[in-house]
Amino acid sequence: MMSSGVIMGQYYPASSPVHAMDPRAKILISVVFMVVLFVGNNFYAFAIMGAFAGLAIAASKVPVRLLIRGLRPILFIMAFTMVLHLFLTPGPAIFKIGSFTATWAGLIQGLFIGVRLVILIMFTSLLTLTTSPIELTDGLEDILKPFTRLGVPAHELAMMMTIALRFIPTLLEEAERIMKAQMARGADFESGNMVKRAKSLVPLLVPLFVSAFRRADDLAMAMEARCYRGGEGRTRMRQLRMAARDFVAFGLVIVIAALVIVVRIRFGPVVSRV
Amino acid sequence: MPIEVRSLTHIYHRGSTSEAVALKDVSFRIDNGEFVGLIGPTGSGKSTLIQHLNGLLKPTSGEVLVDGQNIWDKGMSLRKLRQRVGLVFQYAEQQVFEETVRQDIAFGPRNLGLSEREVMERVEEAARMVGLPADLLDRSPFELSGGQLRRVAIAGVAAMKPEVLILDEPAAGLDPRGRDGILSRIQEMHRGGMTVILVSHNMEDVARLCGRLLVLNKGELVADGTPREVFSRNEFVKKIGLRAPDVVNLMEKLRERGWNVRTDIVNVDEALKEILRELGKEAPVLS
Structure with missing residues (x-):
């Protein structure tokens, strides 16, 4: 109902080399990729990055249809x-609507x-699609x-995120x-109109908040009963280990980053500014 | 106002991987003034079934008729239906949201568009019906005990004066006194002319209160009869994961040991009489 189409934050379980990667490597790669995507200023750079993204998607076994959705x-x-x-964008005109002029330069820039947005969204959704919330x-x-x-x-932030994700379906x-x-x-x-509908939410939201607070209280108590006292000195059941594939x-x-920088210097921006 | 269910089937999440058949071809009819118990193991479809009776869920196939009218026909008002068929959910106290008990009980009747005077009359009447002391009416619901809050929630539905009252485990999680209090109030409402449908896991309660039991198992209606008829099939009841009231088992054990007692007894008073009869003694006068 509400979740239709939104795949950000969703996990697609499968066994693939991308799923098996260390989550730290995946997060860092995604960050570097995003930065490089904004360094690239022409279509050659996007060709290189698109190829890399395509490779990653193919390796991840996530259906392309899901990503497009x-x-x-x-x-x-x-x-x-x-x-x-x-x-x-200023430049030679294609056509005019009133006082607005569409330009060739604008078309290319647009x-x-x-393309940049498509690559960005596809690649970053791949991170959450192949990494479980816990990882x-x-x-x-x-x-x-x-x-x-x-x-x-750090630990508290991560714990808060885990708990929040855990309780979304419950709520x-x-x-x-x-x-x-x-x-x-x-x-x-x-x-009814907007005001009436907003008011009709009170009987829903008040009990929901009351129970969310009660749940939070119970959970805190249960965690303390099991001697939880934050991240200090805490060990993990699943140890994170970088493997060859991560490196x-x-x-x-x-390499992609270096290539994109070379391409940027060699060919310059897609629309040369005057 | 009779309720009739005809080959009702309900499938959750149809067409997805989590598809689940909750009800399979269920049919029955409940007449005016009946006190019906709905029992069955966890996950047998009880909650799904009762939500069909006031139009909160739409059947995947089959019909629900109230007063002979299919409730999903065009021109039928589901809000009017929900006034006539009141449903009290499990842990109903969680639905309470207003600042005072009075305001919360008034939520239902106000949605009916009644005058403020009539709303207040109904609130006080409903509070009396569920045994809620009048001095609690102007307190915040969040100061009340669990049992009192449960009564507030039941009053919130009773104040709409439904002709049929459906309650899902109204006594769950209450202490023995709270439990007896609520159940005897429900019994009184039934005597006042309401049709009552009670969902419960407590076999003693349904055996004592209900004139008729519907038994669900894995989404199918597997038995429909008086408590005596249902619980006399002790083996069958055990097989689907329920347990007949203790007295049924007691009478069976006595019989195995050679006592000449009836085994079709479902409540304590009858059992006492029968045992005393066998012993040749008079029933003591209980104060």
Whole structure:
């Protein structure tokens, strides 16, 4: 119902080399990839990066259809930026609508931004699609660990993320149950204007918050009863270990980065600014 | 207002990998003034079934008729239906949200569009019906005990004056006094003319209160009869994961030891009489 089309944050279970990678390597590769994607300023760079992304997608066994479906929520933003670029870039005109002029340069610039967004979304969704939430938070915790000296509560942040992810389905189920209970008392969530509909949510939200707080209390108590006292001195059941494939993948990204920088210097931007 | 269910089938998440058949070809009819117990092991489809009776769930196939009218026909108002068929969910106290008990019980009747005076009359009447002291009405619901809060929630539905009242485990998680209190109030509401459908895991309760039992197992209606009829099939009841009331087992054990007692007894009072009869003694007068 609500989740249709949104694949960001969803996990696609499968056994593939990409799934088997160390989550830290995957997170770092994604960060480097995103930076390089914004360093690249022409279609040659995108060809290289697109090839790399395609390779990763093929290796991950995630159906391409699923990734394409994930683009749906950003279609509007993509169309919007492309239109803006089409009309707001100066240069020789293609056609005119009123006082707005569409330009060739704008068309190319718009396409360029569109392609960049597609690669960005596809590659980053691959991270969450191939990494379970638990692995993801474990990896994130490890990456943030060096910053604990600066006062970043790495373990606590990761634990909060894990708990939040764990309770999303529970809360959805609870919301549905309370909604039905109120509907049985004649509540109406569907008709009326904005104000009336917002007001009709009170009988849903109050019990939902009450129970969420109660759950949080119970969970904290249960964690303390099992001697949880934060990250200090805590060991892990699943140890994260980098393997050969992680280093190979990381090396590949570094090579890609170098290539993109070379291409950037050699060919220059897609639309040369005057 | 009779309720009739005709070959009702419900399938959750149809067409996805988590597809699950919750109800399979269930049919029955409940007449005015009946007190029906709905029993079955966990996951047998009890909650799914009762949500069909007031239109919270739509059948995958089959029909639900109220007063002879299919509730999913065009022109039928589900909100009107939900006023006539009241449903109290399990752990109903979790639905309470208003600042005072009075306001919370008033939520249902207000949704019916009644005048403020009538709403207040109904609130007080419903509070009396469930045995809620009047001085609690202006307190915050969050100051109340679990048992009192459960009563508030039941009053919230009773205040809509439904003709049929469905309760899903109304006594679950309460202490013995709270449990007896709530059940005897429900019994009184039934005597007042309401049709009651009670979902419960407590076989003693349903044997004592209900005139008729519907037994669900794995989404199918596997028995429909008086408690005596259902529990006399002790082996069958055990097989589907339920347990007949203790007195049924007691009478069977006595019989095995050679006592000449009836085994089709489902409540303690009858059992006492029967044992005393066998012993040739008069029933003591219980104060």
